[in-house]
Amino acid sequence: QAWQLSDFPHLARAMRISLIAAASAADVGVWPQPRHVEASGAPLCVSPSVGVVLIGAGVSEGGRRALRAAAHRAPRGLAGCQEGLETIRVEVQVEEEKLGLDTDYSYTVEVADGEAKVVAPTIYGAMYGLETFRQMGSTGTLPHSSITIKDSPDYAWRGLMLDAGRRFFPVSLVHNILDTMATVKMNVLHLHASDFCRFSIESKVFPNLTASLTGDYAGHYTQEDIKGLIAYAKARGIRVVPEFDVPGHSRCWRAVKEAGAQFCTDDESQNQLFGDPQNKTLEVVLAAMDEMASLFEDDVFHIGADETAAKGRCSTASTFALEREILNHLRSKGKTVEGWEEVLFDAGAATNDTIVNTWSRHLAKDATASGRRAVENKGSSFYFTRPAAAMAAGWKVCWYDLAAGVPAGQKSLVLGGEASMWTDTYLAENQCGAFGGGATPVGAALFPPARDAEFAQSVGGMIWPRGFVAAQSFWHYDAAKDPTSAEFVAAVTKITDDVIAKGGYACPTNCTCDQLTACGKPYIKAESVLV
Numbered sequence: 353q354a355w356q357l358s359d360f361p362h363l364a365r366a367m368r369i370s371l372i373a374a375a376s377a378a379d380v381g382v383w384p385q386p387r388h389v390e391a392s393g394a395p396l397c398v399s400p401s402v403g404v405v406l407i408g409a410g411v412s413e414g415g416r417r418a419l420r421a422a423a424h425r426a427p428r429g430l431a432g433c434q435e436g437l438e439t440i441r442v443e444v445q446v447e448e449e450k451l452g453l454d455t456d457y458s459y460t461v462e463v464a465d466g467e468a469k470v471v472a473p474t475i476y477g478a479m480y481g482l483e484t485f486r487q488m489g490s491t492g493t494l495p496h497s498s499i500t501i502k503d504s505p506d507y508a509w510r511g512l513m514l515d516a517g518r519r520f521f522p523v524s525l526v527h528n529i530l531d532t533m534a535t536v537k538m539n540v541l542h543l544h545a546s547d548f549c550r551f552s553i554e555s556k557v558f559p560n561l562t563a564s565l566t567g568d569y570a571g572h573y574t575q576e577d578i579k580g581l582i583a584y585a586k587a588r589g590i591r592v593v594p595e596f597d598v599p600g601h602s603r604c605w606r607a608v609k610e611a612g613a614q615f616c617t618d619d620e621s622q623n624q625l626f627g628d629p630q631n632k633t634l635e636v637v638l639a640a641m642d643e644m645a646s647l648f649e650d651d652v653f654h655i656g657a658d659e660t661a662a663k664g665r666c667s668t669a670s671t672f673a674l675e676r677e678i679l680n681h682l683r684s685k686g687k688t689v690e691g692w693e694e695v696l697f698d699a700g701a702a703t704n705d706t707i708v709n710t711w712s713r714h715l716a717k718d719a720t721a722s723g724r725r726a727v728e729n730k731g732s733s734f735y736f737t738r739p740a741a742a743m744a745a746g747w748k749v750c751w752y753d754l755a756a757g758v759p760a761g762q763k764s765l766v767l768g769g770e771a772s773m774w775t776d777t778y779l780a781e782n783q784c785g786a787f788g789g790g791a792t793p794v795g796a797a798l799f800p801p802a803r804d805a806e807f808a809q810s811v812g813g814m815i816w817p818r819g820f821v822a823a824q825s826f827w828h829y830d831a832a833k834d835p836t837s838a839e840f841v842a843a844v845t846k847i848t849d850d851v852i853a854k855g856g857y858a859c860p861t862n863c864t865c866d867q868l869t870a871c872g873k874p875y876i877k878a879e880s881v882l883v
Contacts, residue, residue: 375744380495382487383820383847384537384827393497396463397436398429398489408444415449415475416589424477425639430492441469441854444478451476452651457539462486463494474679476589477694480537487535490850499801509727509768510826511540512819517547517604518784519775519799520571525808525857527584529538532816532856534588536631536823536847541585541736542654542770544595545573545644548603548623549784553578558636559644560607568780568800577883578647594648597656598637598699599625599666599674603786605636612636616666623786626665627674634674638681652707655679658692660699668699675701677861696722707767711735719758720765727826728754728769738772739866740818742837746864747844750821751835771822773815777867795867797876806875813855813865817848 380389404423406416419442430436446456459472470481484501488494501665512533514521521529530541543551550559554574562572574582582592598605603623605613612632617624625633637642645653655678660671679689680703690707693714708719711729719726729735733752740746754769776783780799782790798807821835821844833840845861852858859865868874 356744365490376423378381380501381490381497381843381846383843384483385843386484386501387828388500388502390500391498395496396466396497397433398492398494398568399433399436399438400429400431402429402437403439403659404446405439405441410447411444411475412447412449415444418475419444419478419482421587422482430727433492435466437463437466437468438786441467442478442482443469443471444473444475445471446473449475451539451589453508455539455589457537457589458503459484459501460500460503461488463497463499466497467801476539477791479534479589483535483537483814487847487850505537505768505827506825506829507766509540509770510538510823511542511593511727511768511770512538512815513542513544513595513729513770513772513774515544515547515773515775516552517544517575517601518548518549519778519807520550520552520801521811522571522582522804523573523577523806524802528582528808528812528855528857529815530581530585530588530590531854532812532819532851532858533590533823535851535854535856536820537827538823539590539593540768541590541772542595542772543592544597546596546598546604546656547601548786549779551604551607553594553644553647555640555643557639558608558611560611561604564607569735570801575647582649591650592648593650593652593654594644595654595656595690596641596644597658598678599627599657599671600660602655603784608636608640614665616661617662618664621786621788624660624663624666624677626672627670627677628665630682631677634677635821637674637678641678641682642685645682645685645687651686652690653682653687654690655682655695656692657695657701658711660694672699672701675699676703679703679706690727692718696724709770711772715757716754717762720758720762723765725765725767727767728752729772730769731772734771735771735774736771736777736814736818739814739864740860742859742864743775743817744841744844747821748835750818750825751829751833752825753829753831754825769822769826771819773811773816775811777810783875794861798867803876809857809870810865810867810875813870814867816851816856816858817844817861820844820847873879 435724456473460478462469552572555561602625613636614626614628614633616624616626693710696702696708706726709727716726716728733749755766777793778795779793863871
């Protein structure tokens with residue numbers, strides 16, 4: 353099928369880049385930097401009338417729409433270009449379009465004799481190839497007339513966690529973040545959907561879970577919102593993995609106490625569910641989990657299971673029993689269950705096929721030593737709860753080998769890595785009252801829905817650009833590269849400036865950003881203070 357310029361009013365601008373002399377992964381201007389690059393010859397301009405041809409009869413109409421959208425996101429070519437790039441051929445080799453741990457995101461880009469070709473096993477690899485073209489040609493001119501890129505990720509899981517169980521992330525903000533994730537080839541949105549402050553997704557089985565979210569606490573996703581978010585993410589090659597955190601971090605479940613949910617204690621600090629002998633709590637949780645599982649098509653379902661304690665009615669044994677029942681129930685429904693490291697190392701409820709998110713006292717190597725698959729969330733490298741210093745001083749900790757210390761025979765068990773954007777510091781009160789007091793969080797002024805616009809700018813500045821470095825670690829880590837070197841800084845600066853130019857929220861180059869300010873300027877203007 354031939355796609356003409358009328359189908360892609362912005363495609364011809366897809367090839368813009370700053371010219372760098374040597375031919376290497378760094379100097380073709382692509383982030384994350386590809387695994388293999390060969391380049392030679394003089395620069396090649398891109399014709400404003402460049403055409404695109406799709407080769408792949410088995411691609412569904414939805415897949416074609418996704419590829420057209422990927423092309424639409426690219427800018428125009430170079431006015432006045434003579435004898436430049438006229439044709440881009442996109443070849444998709446496999447019809448499979450389901451997203452999962454086995455999805456093939458590899459691609460090859462070839463430029464020769466005035467033509468370009470993207471070859472990929474799947475539409476998702478083809479999207480990545482088109483994104484590589486967009487970045488590589490970001491001035492309307494390719495850096496060389498002969499280019500071969502062979503690229504694939506080291507890891508199947510290249511994720512970002514958004515904590516919507518505390519401060520709500522509006523749909524428009526999630527879209528913005530998904531766009532940036534796609535730009536840097538991240539492929540898992542981990543939606544932390546429940547915590548102390550809210551159950552953030554509409555339940556028709558238990559409407560009370562969201563009915564109490566009013567005033568400054570207003571904000572939840574309708575089931576139609578979730579359907580739309582999953583579709584938006586899929587069109588960018590991104591899976592959506594939900595998390596409903598139980599039995600700890602479960603203060604939001606107080607809304608269904610009348611339905612049978614019970615807690616470890618009777619005081620106001622209720623934040624951990626009790627697995628009662630009559631299984632009333634279990635019945636409520638499973639009913640809600642079944643409903644939520646039906647909304648998410650991904651095979652993986654995260655149950656949290658972190659930071660539980662033996663207190664009040666709750667013992668280690670009762671917590672184990674509750675977690676194991678939930679795990680087995682979800683497995684019987686065809687889900688692969690994931691949990692934070694405590695599901696294995698504390699309560700010990702993890703089954704052999706449970707995916708373990710290591711984050712605090714353990715690393716991926718500890719989970720793989722048990723024979724289980726791991727996603728590395730190492731808190732000191734990938735938790736973005738606190739602000740980072742400007743530039744390399746802030747992002748260097750994100751340059752990390754996910755398989756550090758993992759024996760060669762266990763490396764296949766490391767699924768990948770994930771950065772986490774917790775919103776503890778944006779709450780109106782400490783952990784929404786779960787612990788009775790505590791200092792007011794520094795970003796409390798951005799908690800009300802009336803501050804959604806400022807929150808979007810703020811949280812974007814907290815995630816990126818350090819998230820770009822995390823994305824490179826997840827795609828292909830190279831111990832020989834120094835994240836503070838001039839070359840590395842220039843590459844991160846380029847992708848940061850590119851994302852901001854496209855409307856993405858990120859901390860500007862050479863700036864420090866925190867919850868309330870960017871480059872020393874407050875997000876909340878003096879004249880807009882809420883009363």
